[in-house]
Amino acid sequence: MKNPTSVEIELKLLMEAIYLKYSYDFRDYAGASQKRRVLHAMSQLRCESISEMQAKVLHDPDTFMELLQYLTIPTTEMFRDPDYFLALREQVVPFLKTYPSLKIWIAGCSTGEELYSMAILLKEEGLLERSIIYATDINPQSLEKAKKGIFSLDRVRNYTGNYQAAGGKYAFSDYYIAAYDGALFDRSLCENVSFADHSLATDSVFAETQLVCCRNVMIYFNHALQERALGLFHESLCHRGFLGLGSKESIEFSGHANGFEPLVKAQRIYRKR
Amino acid sequence: MENFKKIEAIVIGASAGGIKALLSLFTQLPANFRIPIIVVLHMPDARESRLVEVFQHHMAIRVMPAEDKSYIAPAHVYFALPGYHLSIERDRSFSLSCEEPIHYSRPSIDILMVSAADAYGESLAGILLTGASQDGAQGMLQIHEAGGLTIIQDPNDAEIATMPQSALDLFTPDFTLPLPQIQQLIFRLEQC
Numbered sequence: 001m002k003n004p005t006s007v008e009i010e011l012k013l014l015m016e017a018i019y020l021k022y023s024y025d026f027r028d029y030a031g032a033s034q035k036r037r038v039l040h041a042m043s044q045l046r047c048e049s050i051s052e053m054q055a056k057v058l059h060d061p062d063t064f065m066e067l068l069q070y071l072t073i074p075t076t077e078m079f080r081d082p083d084y085f086l087a088l089r090e091q092v093v094p095f096l097k098t099y100p101s102l103k104i105w106i107a108g109c110s111t112g113e114e115l116y117s118m119a120i121l122l123k124e125e126g127l128l129e130r131s132i133i134y135a136t137d138i139n140p141q142s143l144e145k146a147k148k149g150i151f152s153l154d155r156v157r158n159y160t161g162n163y164q165a166a167g168g169k170y171a172f173s174d175y176y177i178a179a180y181d182g183a184l185f186d187r188s189l190c191e192n193v194s195f196a197d198h199s200l201a202t203d204s205v206f207a208e209t210q211l212v213c214c215r216n217v218m219i220y221f222n223h224a225l226q227e228r229a230l231g232l233f234h235e236s237l238c239h240r241g242f243l244g245l246g247s248k249e250s251i252e253f254s255g256h257a258n259g260f261e262p263l264v265k266a267q268r269i270y271r272k273r
Numbered sequence: 274m275e276n277f278k279k280i281e282a283i284v285i286g287a288s289a290g291g292i293k294a295l296l297s298l299f300t301q302l303p304a305n306f307r308i309p310i311i312v313v314l315h316m317p318d319a320r321e322s323r324l325v326e327v328f329q330h331h332m333a334i335r336v337m338p339a340e341d342k343s344y345i346a347p348a349h350v351y352f353a354l355p356g357y358h359l360s361i362e363r364d365r366s367f368s369l370s371c372e373e374p375i376h377y378s379r380p381s382i383d384i385l386m387v388s389a390a391d392a393y394g395e396s397l398a399g400i401l402l403t404g405a406s407q408d409g410a411q412g413m414l415q416i417h418e419a420g421g422l423t424i425i426q427d428p429n430d431a432e433i434a435t436m437p438q439s440a441l442d443l444f445t446p447d448f449t450l451p452l453p454q455i456q457q458l459i460f461r462l463e464q465c
Contacts, residue, residue: 008363030360030362030368030370030390031362031363032360032361032362032368032384032388032391033358033370033372034370035391036384036387039374069315073370073371073372076371076373083417101275126391131362216371216427218368219341219357219368219369219370219371220368222343226342247356248354248356248357248369249341250340251340253343
């Protein structure tokens, strides 16, 4: 490996500073996309260098909160990868129906697209009322957005096709009220949702769950942090519980590969051994 | 032609017309061609593309999807997966990300090339082929600035000239060549 460049040293120092000052741990995030996002934030925050931005971030919590919005990546769609949700519906839900009550963890829920997709699916399968959903993220602004459940109407209209392909039983528009350019989602979907600030890098397990969904979150982690997160999921899941990952994520090469077996391999749905 | 520095990886960006161009570059590659080749090929709305199968069918060398966290190995051609940006980390492993599309594309050629330039520096070769996009111009420039080797398809030879021309508007690469000569050049890189 080459010697680190000045920018790489600055990046490392910035992540260390953020950890020491604000306890947010980005030190084990994958480097390339982190560098892109920090450089983007640097130009948006009108700083000449990462070091200059570090000084601002250390002395001004508001600047840190701004930077945090660049460091975390919001998910893009509801029912992203419809085949995944269809597989959940057809192959996981029958097992979930055997439990008198359910706990489901959406780890890294971001602005809530994944959460609302899951809540709609559970509602249509008659499971929502007996479920508690933990929606966790490290970004308080994303959690606030998720709680509000208001999404851009343009985008929501595009999700309709996904919803149908995911086996949706009704009209997608039944779940939201359109007003101006926003779509406000049915409040009852979130009645049993517990929103919480939780970090896969620094926090521990908080509940025993039957299903954990963590999609397109661990791609931003390095190997070590990915191992930690998978360890948390394994610990949180009940005997024979289910784990759903993003369409290009897998656990085959991880130290936890033996802790899970694939249930629907193509859709990255696993089951605890 | 001068002697090249030792090349440890080749990154290639292609868009419209790219399948044909890539097939003509790759079909003659022997199975033991050691330098790993990493490709971003834009596909129109291809959620589950069959690029890997299609290319493997025509090639002796092993073709693989670029999987998150996997390490780059010699004697492989890797294709970026649709719907995700592809980066190369400094430890020469792949990482995927879902950031917004760039130049309407995800995967983005720029993202692959900029990260590869960081990881490999002067031991990287970048090749930009036909396409109706501006993606790749910035990436090729960064490879150039990091001391890597840059090869752009001659716009007159390209099915769609926009993409190679956008890069040529930005800087002067080491080579501007039609496909048959690019193919020969790839073979020569192995002999350095």
